[in-house]
Amino acid sequence: MSKDPRLAKFESMYHPKINQYLKDNLKKDVDQKTLNQAMNFSVLAGGKRLRPMLTLATLKTLGAKLTPAKMKATCALELLHTYSLIHDDLPAMDDDGLRRHKPTSHAVFGAGMATLAGDGLLTLAFQWLVDNSLSVDTKVKLVDGLSKAAGPSGMVSGQASDIEFEDHQLPLSRLKVLHRHKTGALIHYAVQAGLIMGHAKKELVKPLLRFADCFGLAFQIYDDILDVVGSEVELGKPVGQDSGKNTYPNLLGLVGAYDQLEAVLDHGRRDLDDLNRKSSIDTGLLKSFFSYFQVKRRNRRR
Template sequence: MLNQLLGDFENEYLKKINNYLKNNLKKDVDQETLYESMKYSLMAGGKRLRPLLTLATMQTLGKEISNDSLRAACALELLHTYSLIHDDLPAMDNDDLRRGIPTNHIKFGSGIATLAGDGLLSLSFQWITDNDLPDNKKAKLVFLLSKASGPSGMVAGQSSDIEFENTKLDLSSLKKLHRGKTGALINYAVVAGSIMADADESLQKLLSNYADDYGLAFQIYDDILDVVSTSDSLGKPVHQDSIKNTYPNLIGLANSYKELANVLNHSREILKIINKKYEINTDLLESFLTYFKISK
């Protein structure tokens, strides 16, 4: 049932997200090579998980998804794509494969790739503000995305990831690293949806807790996939994290699966609280948890 629910939602909104990105990127990029580089990574595929989470939160809360809210949701995919381009650069992870195709710097060179990431980052904030959402909502979204993507969020997590290579962290420190590196943007995705849907502060907090669990689960699962998958199935290099702080490196593969299960169970409990307290059907948000396949 939940798999079907998620599939139906993706069938409806994944196409809308991809069409919006495809049809609107060119309008805001003047330089042709830069545009081709930005488009190359943005339209290379991907789950579009973050904008889907934003829209799913809005739908869960009974808010109509307008063209303006779709634009704001797609802005997050611009920013996420920037982070992937920069993460792949030679000065960072130096990866040559992303989503089954050569990474941006392999295709366009490090200079253009860096600028493509810069362009997507800047454009994300333009899209959040260049629409007809209420000004107070636009200001809140810009503030929260700045924090989530900046030196107290994703950038901090990436910095720690580099700094602590070859240094074994304890589990608490690893969770903090992941909250920035991966969890911050996922948390923003859900909270942004709750803001555009006019949720009260108490409900926003509960949804934020759900998103924190989801972000942690996503990173644990990504760490697991690096161990158990192939490059062909994952679309990017695997077995690359031997010197990094990951769950399998710290607690082993079997315990990583157990930790993932614990996090998912906790997120389900939060959704039950939301359902009971607000009489909201949270099945759609729960369906997103089916992304994680626990086989051990």
Template sequence: MVESLTSLRKRVNDYLAANLPADIDQPTLADAMLYSTLADAMLYSTMAGGKRLRPTLTLATVEVLGGQLNADVMRAATALELLHTYSLIHDDLPAMDDDDLRRGKPTNHCRFGAGMATLAGDGLLTLAFQWVSDNQLPAPVKVDLTRELAMAAGPAGMVAGQARDIENTGRHLSLNQLRYLHRQKTGALIHYAVLAGGIITNQPTAVRQLLAKFGDYYGLAFQIYDDLMDVLGTTAQMGKEVGKDAEEHKNTYPGLLGVPAAEDQLHQALAGARQTQADLAQLTGRAFAAYDDFLAYFKL
């Protein structure tokens, strides 16, 4: 039986709270003068809340495909939340989006300064790869996870998308160009999150391809929804400032298409995700109803 999204989210939060401090160099009482704020800065953003969609997508996929959520799977899956949190810290920096609010709290650099926030992000990024490899999963699984995560996060994935976002601020992109940008910036980690469940459970290529396809549709829907909520939502709802995309001339779906057409794009992406969900069920003979909880996130 697949656990509820609420239960999976609690698993992630509990694992992070119990294990993250152990991998950060903490001061001893004898060396109190050597204390730094690195641990506080890393924990501040990681434990600030959040939907935990990425690691819970991995965990739900593992369970749907018959895997067990043991300590090794939890370590590999929650590594993605470390990496995601690093990306948020760096994205909020003054040299990037210069945001003051994240998850309803002051952003990391507002709380600890830009230098320490940068180091907190660096620490979370590198620790993510430690967790992916520092477990007892089979060696081929760890190799595949490490490679796929590096590609999703690096200069062919999320980092490339962020660079495109910076370069094209104030420029008018076509719909295809906008999709490509966000497939890297936002979609790459969600693509990985779903695929990772197939890697951990040693699925054949055809299943992995469909899992990645579901992740692609879900990632597209996630970005369109985020763009729409920047127009339609409130700061209280989003936990961050809204309306900044238009002020800063960012390329967004509502900005390019208008709100009604952007909503239509969202519905198309969700339809693609649901069709892929059905294709996965047919191919594997397993019920993928657990994905319904994730698809229910999109409410306008």
């Protein structure tokens, strides 16, 4: 399975725009030299920019114009996502030394400065949501959505459960809840932000958020699988790190994890096809994001 040409074209157009916006604007809001270096180091280290790409794809699907204010609010999510990676890599968490093919923030700047870089990105993300020309109502909805997605009822909750239940295998139902918070919440918000800024019709909101939740679950299952079958060279981060953790391969075996991934992808595609038939919007671009998951059944022995 290869990447959908529609997704490849969209990435080639908007991935550089996101990178350039981050490069040009992040430095404007940091006035401490070493902190600025640490924040820029992690944000500009690369990455798929998947979350802001989903926001922009949602806007495009709705036929909404991309303004500088919308780009700023969109890129705020990448700041927050990068904060979560910095903190996740810290010695007190996963203690990883490699991220995106480069040393992690604490390996370069020390744990204290890395923690502050994460703190700076977290708070700056919310500044970018409100320091723009969007309407007050739109800003409030964005801040409310991201606060819930990133906070103690979202991503932080998932991370806490990930730590608390390490070496204690959860059943599938609770594993799904953990992953919905840990990974799915920010992906849910990525689409939600596009719906908010694109002033989506009421009847489109729930179906497109269901797509977001399918994509978020697929993303986590895929990440779990790659920790087993991937390599550090391919992924740019350590692999084989999930022993004792609550992952799909650890619970269901590798074959079972692949089965779950394919079921989620099939469900998400069918939902988008159904919405495409019932509405006036073209869901093809969003559907193309599912081709991100290159499903190759390797190492079936596990």
